Amino acid sequence: MILLVLAAxxxxxxxxxxxxxHGISKENINNLIxxxxxxxxxxGRISFVLQNISAxxxxxxxxxxxxxxxxxxxxxxxxxxxxxxxxxxxxxxxxWSVLDALTPFFAILGIGLGLSHLAAGTAFGLPxxxxxxxxxxxxxxxPTQIYETLASALIFGLLWYKRHDPHPGIHFLAYLALVxxxxxxxxxxxxxxxxxxxxxxxxxxxxxxxxxxxFILIEIRLYQITKK
Amino acid sequence: xxxxxxxxxxxxxxxAGLSWTVLSAGSTPNSAPAGQSAPQAGFTAPxxxxxxxxxxxxxxxxxxxxxxxxxxxxxxxxxxxxEMPAIQKIYDEYKDQGFVVxxxxxxxxxxxxxxxxxxxKFSLNFPILLDETGDVGRDYQLRSLPSSFFIDREGVIxxxxxxxxxxxxxxRTRVEQILK
Numbered sequence: 001m002i003l004l005v006l007a008a009x010x011x012x013x014x015x016x017x018x019x020x021x022h023g024i025s026k027e028n029i030n031n032l033i034x035x036x037x038x039x040x041x042x043x044g045r046i047s048f049v050l051q052n053i054s055a056x057x058x059x060x061x062x063x064x065x066x067x068x069x070x071x072x073x074x075x076x077x078x079x080x081x082x083x084x085x086x087x088x089x090x091x092x093x094x095x096w097s098v099l100d101a102l103t104p105f106f107a108i109l110g111i112g113l114g115l116s117h118l119a120a121g122t123a124f125g126l127p128x129x130x131x132x133x134x135x136x137x138x139x140x141x142x143p144t145q146i147y148e149t150l151a152s153a154l155i156f157g158l159l160w161y162k163r164h165d166p167h168p169g170i171h172f173l174a175y176l177a178l179v180x181x182x183x184x185x186x187x188x189x190x191x192x193x194x195x196x197x198x199x200x201x202x203x204x205x206x207x208x209x210x211x212x213x214x215f216i217l218i219e220i221r222l223y224q225i226t227k228k
Numbered sequence: 229x230x231x232x233x234x235x236x237x238x239x240x241x242x243x244a245g246l247s248w249t250v251l252s253a254g255s256t257p258n259s260a261p262a263g264q265s266a267p268q269a270g271f272t273a274p275x276x277x278x279x280x281x282x283x284x285x286x287x288x289x290x291x292x293x294x295x296x297x298x299x300x301x302x303x304x305x306x307x308x309x310x311e312m313p314a315i316q317k318i319y320d321e322y323k324d325q326g327f328v329v330x331x332x333x334x335x336x337x338x339x340x341x342x343x344x345x346x347x348x349k350f351s352l353n354f355p356i357l358l359d360e361t362g363d364v365g366r367d368y369q370l371r372s373l374p375s376s377f378f379i380d381r382e383g384v385i386x387x388x389x390x391x392x393x394x395x396x397x398x399x400r401t402r403v404e405q406i407l408k
Contacts, residue, residue, distance in 0.1 A: 055400035062397035069389055069398050121268060137266035184245040188252030192270055199254025208245050215238040219231075 001068070003119060007112020011105035018104055018163070022097040029101060032087050039083035040076045047075020096169030096221070103175045104163075107156040110179060114149030123148065126191045142189040151182045169221045177214040183207035267368040269388055273298065273379045274367040278332060278357035281344050286330060286355050289383065294326045295406035296379040297399075300359075300370055302334045303342040308374040311393035312350045318399040319354050325407055326381070329354035334373065336362035380406045 012033055019029035048070050049056050049063055056063055062070070088095045117123040125142030127133075133140035155178045165171045184207045187193060193201040229237070265272040273296075277287040288296065299315060301308035312331075319329045333343050335358040347356050359365055368375065371390060378387040386406050389398070 052397070052401045055397045055404070058400065059396040062395040065395035065397065067395050067398045070395065070401075124268070137268050137271060138264060181241065181245065185248060188248055195254075200249060201253065204245075204249040204252070208242070208249060211245060212242060215242075219234070 001116070003116040004109070004112045007108050007115070008105070011108035011112075014104035014108060015102050019101040022101045022168070024093055024097055024101055028091060028093060029098075032084060032093075032098065033105075035087055036080045036084050040080040043079020044071040044073065044076030047072035047079070050075075094168060096172070099172035100165075100168060100170075103159060103172045104156070106179075107152065107159055107175060110152035111149055111156060114145055114152050117148060118143075118145035121145075122192070124191055125189045141191065144186060144189050147186050147189065148182075151186065152179075155179060155182065167222065167225050169225075170218065173214055173218045173221060177211060177218065180207045180210040180214055184211060267377065267385065267388065269385050271385055272383050273377060273385050274364075276332075276359075276364045276367065278330075278359060278364065280355055280357060281340070284355070286357055288330065288379075291328055291330075292383050293381055294328045295322075295381055295403065296328045296330060297403070297406075298368070298377040298379060299329065299331045300334060300365065300368060300373060300375045300377075301331060302338040302373055303346045304338065305373040307392035309346075309350075311374060312352060314394060314396045314399055316350065316352055316354070317396060318403055321400075322403050322407065323354075327403055327407060330357055331355065332357045332359050332364050334362070334365050334370070335360045336365065378402045378406050380408075 015033070016026060016029055019026060045063070051072060084098065085095065087093075088098055121136055123145055124136055125144035125147075127139040128142050129140065130142070132143065134143045134146075135141075155175065158178065159171065159175055162174070163171065165174075184204050187201050187203045187207065190201070190203070193203050196202050196205070265274045267274060273288060275287070275289045277285060279285050288298070297315070299311075301312075303309075315329060315331070319327065331352070331354060333340075333356060335343070340358065340360070343356060343358065346352075368377065374392045374394075376389040376392070376394060377385050378389075380386045387402050389402070
C-alpha cells in the first residue's frame with residue numbers, strides 16, 4: 001500500500017509537469033486528480049457495500065469502517081472515470097489531452113504495482129528451474145513481480161522518450177497497447193490465474209481483447225486527427 | 229508508418245499474443261496451486277495440530293469440509309483485542325452452517341497466563357489454541373498481528389487479511405464466501 005501511495009505521488013508530480021505541455025493548467029489537473037481520487041475512494045466503498053448489502057444491513061456503521069479490504073476496485077475505477085469525464089466536460093478540456101497528461105501517472109503506478117506485488121508475494125509465478133528463479137511459497141518460481149516491475153519501467157522509459165507525440169490521445173493509447181501487450185506476455189508465467197478452456201488463462205484473454213481494442217482506438221483516433 | 233504497415237504490425241502482434249496464450253496454457257492444473265501448502269490465497273493452508281489451554285487438541289486438516297478462520301493473535305495486541313468481539317459475533321451467527329474459528333495465540337511471544345483471562349473477559353467460546361513453539365507463526369510467515377486466514381471447505385486459503393481490527397461486515401462477507 002505504501003509503495004502504491006509513493007508511486008501515485010511521484011506519478012502525480014510527473015503528470016503535473018506534463019499537463020501544461022498538453023494545454024491543461026496546473027490548477028485544472030490538480031482539481032481533476034483530487035476529484036478523481038475522492039470518487040475512487042468513495043466509489044470503491046459504495047460499490048462494495050452495494051454488492052454486499054446484506055452484510056452491511058446487520059452492521060450499517062461498518063460502512064464507515066477504516067478497513068481497506070471493504071473495497072471494490074472495479075467500482076472505484078468506474079466512479080473515478082465518470083468523475084474525470086464530468087470534470088473535463090464541465091471545464092471544456094480535451095479528454096485526450098488529459099489522458100496524455102496522466103499517462104506518466106499511470107505508468108509510474110504500474111511500477112509501484114509491480115513493487116507492491118513483490119513486497120506482498122502476490123501475482124506469483126509458475127515453478128521453474130531457471131537460474132534466476134526466486135523461492136516463494138515453498139517453490140522456486142518465475143520472479144513475475146520483478147518481470148512486471150522491469151517491464152513497467154521499460155514502458156515508462158519508452159513513453160518518456162516519445163513524450164512529444166503531436167497527436168492528442170496517441171500517447172495514452174500507445175501506453176494502453178504496451179501495458180496490455182505486457183500483460184498478455186507476463187501472465188503466461190503467472191501461477192495465480194483463473195484458468196478457462198483447456199487451461200487458457202482468463203487474464204490473457206481479457207488482455208488480448210484490451211490489446212485489440214487499443215489498436216482499434218489508435219486507428220479511430222488517427223482517423224479523427226487526419227480528418228481535422 | 230502508414231496505415232497498411234500498422235495493420236500488418238497489429239495482426240502480427242495479436243497472432244503472437246494468441247499463440248503465446250495457447251502455448252502457455254495448462255501450465256498449472258487449475259487456478260490454485262493444488263496440493264501445495266503456503267500461507268497465501270489459492271494454496272492449501274499449512275496444517276498444524278495445537279492444544280487449547282485446557283489440553284484439547286485441534287488439527288486443521290481434520291476440519292476439511294468446514295469453513296475455517298485461522299486468526300493469529302496475542303493478548304497484548306490492541307487490534308487483536310478490538311476485533312475479538314466481532315469474531316465472536318460472526319462465529320455465533322455462522323457456526324451452525326459449518327463455520328469454525330481457530331484463534332491461535334502466539335504464545336511464544338505472549339504470556340500464557342494471560343490467555344484464559346482474555347478469553348473469559350471477551351466471552352470467547354471458539355477454540356483458543358496455543359502456539360508455544362512459534363511453529364505455526366513461522367509456517368504462516370507471520371508479519372503482523374493480527375493476521376487472519378479464511379479457509380474454504382476444501383482446505384484452500386481464500387483470503388488473507390493482514391492487520392486489523394476487522395469489522396463485522398468484512399468478516400461476514402469473507403465468511404459467506406468460504407461457506408459457499
